[in-house]
Amino acid sequence: MRIKREQIRVDGLVQGVGFRPFVYRLAQDCKLRGFVNNTSAGALIEIEGSLQQLDAFRQRLTREAPPLANIVNVEHLEISPGCDSAFSIQISKKENRSKTFISPDVTVCDDCLSELFDPGDRRHGYPFINCTNCGPRYTIIKSIPYDRAFTSMNAFQMCEKCSAEYHDPESRRFHAQPNACAECGPQLRLRDSAGRPMETADPITAAISCLKAGKIVALRGIGGFHLAVDAANDAATLRLRQRKGRGQKPFALMAPDLKTIKKLCRVNACEGKALVSLERPIVLLAARSNNTLAPSIAPNNSNLGVMLPYTPLHYLLLKNHFDALVMTSGNFSEEPIAIANDEAMQRLAEIADYFLLHDREILQRCDDSIVRHMDGKTRTIRRSRGYAPKPFWLNKPTDKNILACGGEQKNTIALSRGRAVFLSQHIGDLNNPAALGFFEHSVDHLQHILEIKPQAIAFDLHPEYHATKWALQQKGLPLIGVQHHHAHLAAVMAENNAWQPTIGIILDGTGYGTDGAIWGGEVLVGDARAFQRFAWLEPVALPGGETAIRQPWRIALSCLYQIYGQSLFKLNLPFLQETPRDQLNLIIQMIEKKLNAPLTTSCGRLFDGIAALLNIRKEISYEAQAAIELEMCIAEGVREHYENAISDSEKAGALPVSGIIKALVEDLQRGRPTGEIAALFHNTLVELFLGAAIQAREKTGVKQVGLSGGVFQNRYFFERLCHRLRQNQFKILTHQNAPTNDGGLALGQIVIANAKLQS
Ligand code: ZN
Ligand code: ZN
Ligand code: FE
Numbered sequence: 001m002r003i004k005r006e007q008i009r010v011d012g013l014v015q016g017v018g019f020r021p022f023v024y025r026l027a028q029d030c031k032l033r034g035f036v037n038n039t040s041a042g043a044l045i046e047i048e049g050s051l052q053q054l055d056a057f058r059q060r061l062t063r064e065a066p067p068l069a070n071i072v073n074v075e076h077l078e079i080s081p082g083c084d085s086a087f088s089i090q091i092s093k094k095e096n097r098s099k100t101f102i103s104p105d106v107t108v109c110d111d112c113l114s115e116l117f118d119p120g121d122r123r124h125g126y127p128f129i130n131c132t133n134c135g136p137r138y139t140i141i142k143s144i145p146y147d148r149a150f151t152s153m154n155a156f157q158m159c160e161k162c163s164a165e166y167h168d169p170e171s172r173r174f175h176a177q178p179n180a181c182a183e184c185g186p187q188l189r190l191r192d193s194a195g196r197p198m199e200t201a202d203p204i205t206a207a208i209s210c211l212k213a214g215k216i217v218a219l220r221g222i223g224g225f226h227l228a229v230d231a232a233n234d235a236a237t238l239r240l241r242q243r244k245g246r247g248q249k250p251f252a253l254m255a256p257d258l259k260t261i262k263k264l265c266r267v268n269a270c271e272g273k274a275l276v277s278l279e280r281p282i283v284l285l286a287a288r289s290n291n292t293l294a295p296s297i298a299p300n301n302s303n304l305g306v307m308l309p310y311t312p313l314h315y316l317l318l319k320n321h322f323d324a325l326v327m328t329s330g331n332f333s334e335e336p337i338a339i340a341n342d343e344a345m346q347r348l349a350e351i352a353d354y355f356l357l358h359d360r361e362i363l364q365r366c367d368d369s370i371v372r373h374m375d376g377k378t379r380t381i382r383r384s385r386g387y388a389p390k391p392f393w394l395n396k397p398t399d400k401n402i403l404a405c406g407g408e409q410k411n412t413i414a415l416s417r418g419r420a421v422f423l424s425q426h427i428g429d430l431n432n433p434a435a436l437g438f439f440e441h442s443v444d445h446l447q448h449i450l451e452i453k454p455q456a457i458a459f460d461l462h463p464e465y466h467a468t469k470w471a472l473q474q475k476g477l478p479l480i481g482v483q484h485h486h487a488h489l490a491a492v493m494a495e496n497n498a499w500q501p502t503i504g505i506i507l508d509g510t511g512y513g514t515d516g517a518i519w520g521g522e523v524l525v526g527d528a529r530a531f532q533r534f535a536w537l538e539p540v541a542l543p544g545g546e547t548a549i550r551q552p553w554r555i556a557l558s559c560l561y562q563i564y565g566q567s568l569f570k571l572n573l574p575f576l577q578e579t580p581r582d583q584l585n586l587i588i589q590m591i592e593k594k595l596n597a598p599l600t601t602s603c604g605r606l607f608d609g610i611a612a613l614l615n616i617r618k619e620i621s622y623e624a625q626a627a628i629e630l631e632m633c634i635a636e637g638v639r640e641h642y643e644n645a646i647s648d649s650e651k652a653g654a655l656p657v658s659g660i661i662k663a664l665v666e667d668l669q670r671g672r673p674t675g676e677i678a679a680l681f682h683n684t685l686v687e688l689f690l691g692a693a694i695q696a697r698e699k700t701g702v703k704q705v706g707l708s709g710g711v712f713q714n715r716y717f718f719e720r721l722c723h724r725l726r727q728n729q730f731k732i733l734t735h736q737n738a739p740t741n742d743g744g745l746a747l748g749q750i751v752i753a754n755a756k757l758q759s
Contacts, residue, residue: 223366225330247621
């Protein structure tokens with residue numbers, strides 16, 4: 001029999017996912033000698049045996065790989081026979097080829113769960129149970145390769161039993177880096193708001209009692225702290241809202257199982273799948289009106305953000321104890337979530353009554369992710385835990401490693417290496433100093449753990465964005481400015497690997513235009529290299545700038561003034577009647593004198609203005625509140641639109657908005673129900689952009705449309721525009737895994753910077 005030896009390099013996400021034990025068992029099965037080890041590139045395997053055995057191994061290697069593994073590339077090389085007598089798993093070896101992939105954090109698996117609730121199991125009730133198929137990853141990694149020594153589990157010495165499992169290739173915990181038990185692993189402690197330890201042998205039961213009594217408990221989790229209260233307790237929820245400085249923004253919930261979630265919300269098959277997925281995101285669901293939840297969880301909001309437990313601790317807290325817990329991020333207002341014990345006890349002292357702490361350090365902050373089911377697919381709204389730092393795959397590599405700095409709000413950054421683009425987890429709004437610190441930390445940390453040295457930096461053109469200011473301070477690397485809406489267009493093209501020229505309908509709140517104005521209702525035609533601004537929403541003044549964003553009634557007034565001038569006071573509109581006349585006059589003065597009243601083509605602001613005009617929301621307490629409430633009040637079954645308002649419009653250049661507002665004001669004065677008008681507004685805007693896309697197609701021959709920008713989080717608008725574009729034979733590109741809001745911007749910045757570097 002001829003004996004051969006082969007070296008196999010496996011690139012991709014193969015560390016911390018049970019890949020080496022799988023290879024070990026496979027090699028045993030195929031009766032091969034050799035070894036497997038982790039390298040910074042992935043895994044290196046050497047196998048020796050007959051041709052037939054090698055063949056069998058090769059075939060089964062990719063076919064039977066563990067579910068969490070993501071194999072990107074496999075290289076084979078025949079080498080001369082070695083001298084090993086069996087197959088073994090070797091200690092990790094550092095390699096120079098930098099191709100690392102890091103697994104996201106994964107929800108606790110079913111095997112671990114049954115042990116958790118099995119009184120006969122040695123880990124019964126142990127809140128840090130995990131195995132090769134589950135548990136924390138990204139948030140505990142200090143550096144690569146992924147080995148216990150390079151994680152925050154380094155601080156814990158495995159007991160004999162755990163160590164035996166860790167070294168037993170037949171065990172589910174073979175090389176499970178965070179492996180632990182109550183004897184040797186992380187422990188929980190309960191403290192009061194002053195940081196005093198609570199005398200209790202069972203911190204979980206004590207925490208459950210606190211929650212039952214309506215107390216606010218800060219919980220240390222996987223990617224940071226949560227603030228938890230009993231979701232059935234309205235007084236407790238209100239207290240949390242007040243202490244956290246959180247106006248009306250809905251709180252996220254965690255419920256023990258899918259059955260309970262279905263009692264609280266309507267859940268379709270796709271939403272159910274997203275809820276139980278390994279990533280365990282918060283899923284936005286339509287609330288049932290007769291649920292038992294505290295009304296203050298989501299005031300004026302018919303949707304609820306709900307997730308299933310994803311750590312053993314969550315299961316122990318919820319199962320048999322609560323229908324739902326409010327699980328909101330452990331921060332004050334819009335700051336980044338707390339991750340360290342001391343930090344949390346300091347920052348959250350005014351909010352939490354108790355702290356449930358543990359001693360496994362969180363090395364990387366990671367918020368809960370949020371998804372929403374729209375137009376038949378699950379769409380990511382906030383991409384964090386469970387998803388980051390999984391890469392996006394381009395079908396052609398970037399020539400240079402690029403760092404993209406993202407936008408200002410909902411900031412994420414991205415790093416590219418070959419075909420992979422690593423989009424960071426949600427970082428937050430960078431005008432918050434603490435979030436800016438998190439941004440800088442993330443830039444360093446991602447470069448370090450992914451071993452990517454950027455050769456160019458891409459940034460947004462807005463001179464006031466903190467990420468832009470940071471980028472401009474970096475010395476020695478090419479700096480590439482990218483227009484905001486072009487980045488949105490390129491992001492949706494990159495996500496779909498569709499590179500031919502595309503009509504971009506890019507609708508969002510704010511983006512810096514090439515003319516220095518605030519854009520946000522744009523129809524672009526272009527590709528990753530360049531774009532042309534084909535059409536845009538008719539500009540309207542934003543009196544007070546940022547203040548107008550918080551007070552949409554100013555935008556409504558500005559729209560009316562643009563159309564009616566002083567005769568707007570003759571209109572019989574509730575929102576005008578309710579606002580003091582001198583306030584109205586002051587705003588009109590600002591517009592007249594062009595005093596801090598920049599013109600904007602923003603679509604998000606138009607939604608805000610309409611919401612105020614319809615008297616739905618005049619001032620907001622969280623981002624996009626007015627637009628969200630406008631969407632929620634849409635009456636069902638309204639098919640028509642304001643045809644006359646847009647029929648004769650020239651659909652290149654400025655897209656007329658005045659006609660729509662006029663029609664709407666007339667309806668409003670006639671006393672037509674708000675819900676119907678809201679529907680008509682949405683429908684008309686859909687037709688306006690459809691018309692612009694048709695005209696762009698006629699002028700340029702481009703048949704592909706890309707949709708991007710925060711406005712497309714509006715399900716009604718998004719689904720209807722998709723539907724109408726399809727009816728008109730457009731090929732549509734939409735976001736799914738990258739957020740359509742500015743959280744996806746960095747992906748677009750990468751591919752545009754790459755195109756510019758190439759030319
Ligand atoms: Zn497990
Ligand atoms: Zn142990
Ligand atoms: Fe944007």
